[in-house]
């Protein structure tokens with residue numbers, strides 16, 4: 314008769330201990346683990362949604378080594394918060410890539426460079442959120458080169 318309440322009491326304490334343990338685990342996960350996983354730098358709205366885009370055209374014939382024009386314009390200076398979204402449009406008839414000479418990672422947008430080839434009629438875009446100077450080329454046609462200089466815009470400095 315006495316043993317039943319005792320054991321059910323012990324069972325109750327055990328259950329509470331488990332619930333408290335799980336709750337602590339969950340709050341630890343929410344407090345420390347998730348924020349670290351989701352940590353993204355704080356970037357101004359103007360930089361995340363610039364008013365203008367910068368378009369670089371990959372012109373027809375760009376794959377020809379003896380053609381001067383490939384990425385047009387070849388060198389661009391863009392301003393954070395103004396035109397820091399860059400779009401490469403392939404208007405030619407050959408697939409090309411946008412490949413950084415040296416790996417570049419933007420703290421917000423991640424690794425720069427087209428994930429594969431940009432087929433004719435397609436485009437590749439990248440949102441730059443930090444000052445940077447990046448030289449790039451086309452993987453299949455390494456004589457195709459370009460440069461992006463990302464600078465502080467008048468609105469963001």
Ligand SMILES: [Cu+2]
Pocket residue numbers: 375376408409410451452453454457
């Ligand atoms: Cu190419």
